[in-house]
Amino acid sequence: MxxxxxxxxxxxxxxxxxxxxxxxxxxxxxxxxxxxxxxxxxxxxxxxxxxxxxxxxxxxxxxxxxxxxxxxxxxxxxxxxxxxxxxxxxxxxxxxxxxxxxxxxxxxxxxxxxxxxxxxxxxxxxxxxxxxxxxxxxxxxxxxxxxxxxxxxxxxxxxxxxxxxxxxxxxxxxxxxxxxxxxxxxxxxxxxxxxxxxxxxxxxxxxxxxxxxxxxxxxxxxxxxxxxYKLFDVVPVARATVIETMNAGVMVLDLRNRVLDTNPAFAEMVGMSASAASTRQVEEVCKKIPELLYICTEKNVAPSEFSGSVNGHSKVYEAWLSPLTDNRGVLIGRLVVAYDITEKKLAQQEYLKQQWKLAVTEERERLARDLHDNLGQVLGFINFQAEGIRQELLNAEVEIAATELGKLVEVTQAAHNEIRKYIRQARNAESIDENFVAALSKDISGFEKQTGLRVKLNIPFGFTGEGLKPQVRINVLNIVKEALNNVRKHAGAGKVKVSFALAREQLCVAVEDDGKGFDIQKPVKDMRNKFGLNIMRERALEIGAQLEIKSIEGKGSRIALCVPVSEGESGNAGESDAGR
Missing domain, CATH: 1.20.1070.10 (Rhodopsin 7-helix transmembrane proteins)
Structure with a gap:
């Protein structure tokens, strides 16, 4: 060269x-x-x-x-x-x-x-x-x-x-x-x-x-x-300081459901680094969290909750899906933002637990007050009058009648003492920890022991009733209990079924039996039975529910209750039923 x-x-x-x-x-x-x-x-x-x-x-x-x-x-x-x-x-x-x-x-x-x-x-x-x-x-x-x-x-x-x-x-x-x-x-x-x-x-x-x-x-x-000018450094400044450090998870999708970007919080949520998730299909990125995948892939999904595990800890998230448009308003992608609401849900559960205790306490107070004002007063009056009559008979030297009245007084006093004891116990609400399903199962078990009948219980899979408002839970339980009492006292049934269903923001409860039934068009002769039906109607009215009573003589009865509930009150129910 x-x-x-x-x-x-x-x-x-x-x-x-x-x-x-x-x-x-x-x-x-x-x-x-x-x-x-x-x-x-x-x-x-x-x-x-x-x-x-x-x-x-x-x-x-x-x-x-x-x-x-x-x-x-x-x-x-x-x-x-x-x-x-x-x-x-x-x-x-x-x-x-x-x-x-x-x-x-x-x-x-x-x-x-x-x-x-x-x-x-x-x-x-x-x-x-x-x-x-x-x-x-x-x-x-x-x-x-x-x-x-x-x-x-x-x-x-x-x-x-x-x-x-x-x-x-x-x-x-x-x-x-x-x-x-x-x-x-x-x-x-x-x-x-x-x-x-x-x-x-x-x-x-x-x-x-x-x-x-x-x-x-x-x-x-x-x-x-x-x-x-830091030409290429200016663009990501806001993103680095806001999105990268925020606790909420952020994911950007294109119109073909490919992941364009994620922040560290979202990457931690799905267990995949941002670089590994980039350009992959959302089905692959979110495959470990089916609820999140549904939110990301379905159209017109309202803000929804889902659960996941981060570093071995269970978390509850609320996800929002927003459209992304260019400066001409043309849809170019979607933005998914997931907020950690674990603490909020725990606080809500604690609040509902306290509300439940308060509702149970109020129910017991009301029951105790009714017992005191009605049955307790009647027993007290009977006891006072019987004691007076017995004393007059003794003064008149009518021994036999006085002896019998003395027994009546003893029984009345014992009943009165028992009522007062129950009132004191009913007002003591120190341990009220039974949840909805446990309380329902307890009532059904008591019915089964008293009647020897087995109750078929159908509840949607995952439904706990914990999201229901306390007053709704109390009144639904009492309506079911009163319906079972009517079956026990009057139906003469061989089969009994209690069913729960969730549809169109309604909780529907039905108690059915194959007993002798009655003609709902005729006046009810047994006042106790009529009183039980009226009690159920009053409780349904308190919670804004509809109560429907169907019965045919010789073919059994069906009592159905439909109470409106919000999406958050419906619990974690799926579509399948769990029976026993």
């Missing part, structure tokens, strides 16, 4: 040193800045162009010039790709760079490079190459093959595409980054315009490609835009 000093090489040397220095600076000092890696690659690629052009210009023999000319094709082919990636990171197409889809743009340039180094075999890029000594310094004269023009058109297409992206960002988008985009546009234009002038033969300096001379100044302008 033979070289000769040429004064034209100095602008190229300065440009190569500048672009190399900027690339090293980005590599060593600013790798954490978004866009710095693409900038670094661009600077190293254009350095190959400037340095190769310098050595080609200083070479004397044909083989040396051809070698460095071929080396420059690495820059000719790959610099448009690196510049496009740099512009994409700023103009909203950074996921192409992140997902490495931009590498598809490098397929044709790679093929061109292979053809360049094998030119003597086919001449598809260049042919008829020889030395031309007619100018100030010798150059390689050549003719271009058909694939060279494909390469030239493709490279300029990428350059113009990148340039258009920046023009749109500067002139057609309302953004606070307009100054930075303008600086980047100026830097890219210093590379694209001279190259177009040289290829078209309109360069002011003939036989000399000015494009590499502008790599240094263009690199300085772009570097200033990135590191002084």
């Amino acid at each position: 033979h070289y000769q000093y040429n004064p034209y090489i100095w602008p190229l040397i300065v440009s190569a040193c500048a672009s190399m220095s900027l690339g090293i600076f980005a590599l060593l000092r600013r790798r954490d800045v978004k866009g710095a890696k693409s900038f670094m690659r661009s600077m190293f690629v254009v350095t190959i162009w400037s340095a190769g052009n310098t050595l080609e210009m200083a070479s004397l023999d044909f083989s040396t010039k051809l070698f460095w000319a071929n080396m420059q094709y690495f820059a000719y082919c790959y610099s448009p790709v690196t510049l496009l990636a740099l512009c994409m990171e700023f103009t909203g197409y950074d996921r192409w760079v992140k997902n490495k889809k931009v590498l598809w743009f490098a397929v044709l340039p790679t093929i061109i490079i292979l053809l360049v180094w094998t030119d003597p075999l086919h001449g598809l890029i260049r042919y008829d190459m020889h030395m031309d000594y007619s100018g100030s310094f010798p150059v390689i004269a050549k003719k271009y093959g058909p694939l060279f023009f494909i390469h030239a058109l493709y490279s300029h297409f990428l350059n113009i595409f990148a340039w258009i992206l920046l023009v749109r960002a500067v002139f057609f988008k309302s953004t606070v980054y307009r100054k930075q985009a303008a600086a980047l546009l100026l830097g890219i234009s210093l590379i694209i315009i001279p190259n177009i002038l040289y290829i078209s033969g309109r360069s002011p300096v003939q036989r000399f490609d000015l494009t590499p001379v502008f790599f240094g100044p263009a690199g300085l302008i772009v570097a200033w835009a990135i590191f002084r």
Whole structure:
């Protein structure tokens, strides 16, 4: 290899040193800045162009010039790709760079490079190459093959595409980054315009490609835009400080249910890192939490709750699904936000537990008051009157009647004492811990022991009744208990069934038997039975429920209660039933 000093090489040397220095600076000092890696690659690629052009210009023999000319094709082919990636990171197409889809743009340039180094075999890029000594310094004269023009058109297409992206960002988008985009546009234009002038033969300096001379100044302008304005660092600031650190989980989906982004809280929730979840289908990311997957994939889903496990701890979340639209209002994706409401649910459970205790206490107080005001007073009056009559009979020396009345007084006093004892116990609400299903099962078990009948109980799978309002729970239990009492006293049944169902924000309860029934159109002769039915109607009215009584003589009876409940009150019921 033979070289000769040429004064034209100095602008190229300065440009190569500048672009190399900027690339090293980005590599060593600013790798954490978004866009710095693409900038670094661009600077190293254009350095190959400037340095190769310098050595080609200083070479004397044909083989040396051809070698460095071929080396420059690495820059000719790959610099448009690196510049496009740099512009994409700023103009909203950074996921192409992140997902490495931009590498598809490098397929044709790679093929061109292979053809360049094998030119003597086919001449598809260049042919008829020889030395031309007619100018100030010798150059390689050549003719271009058909694939060279494909390469030239493709490279300029990428350059113009990148340039258009920046023009749109500067002139057609309302953004606070307009100054930075303008600086980047100026830097890219210093590379694209001279190259177009040289290829078209309109360069002011003939036989000399000015494009590499502008790599240094263009690199300085772009570097200033990135590191002084922090061009690519401004965009994620709000996201890093708000979304990345917030406790709520955030996931962005596109219209094909692919995960575009997640924050650390959501990644922890689904047990998959943000990088691993990116570009995967939501079915794969959320497969461990079916309830969350349903929320993400179904349309028009209202805010819903789901449970999950994080670091071995059970958590309850509330998820919201929101549409994402562009500035023209066109739907482009969806946003899923999941809030941790575990503490809220625990507080609600504690509140409902206290409300339940209060409701039970009030019910017992009311029962004790009724017993005291009614039955207790009656027994007290009977006891007082019987004692008076007995004393008068003793005074009249009627011994037999006095003895019998004495027994009646003893029984009445014992009953009165028992009633007062029960009232005291009813007012003691220190241990009220039975839940809805346990209390229901206890009532049914008592019925079974008294009658010898087995009750078939149908409850929706997962239904606990814990979400019901305390007054609803108390009155539903008492209505079921009163209905069973009526079956025990009057029905003469062989089969009894108690069913619960949830439908259209209603809790429906039915007590059915196959006993002798009665004609609901006729007046009820047994006042106790009529009193029991009236009690059930009053309790249903208290909770805004509808009570329906159906009975046919000889074919049994059915008492159905439908009480309105909200979605949160319905518990965790599924669709299948669990019977016993």
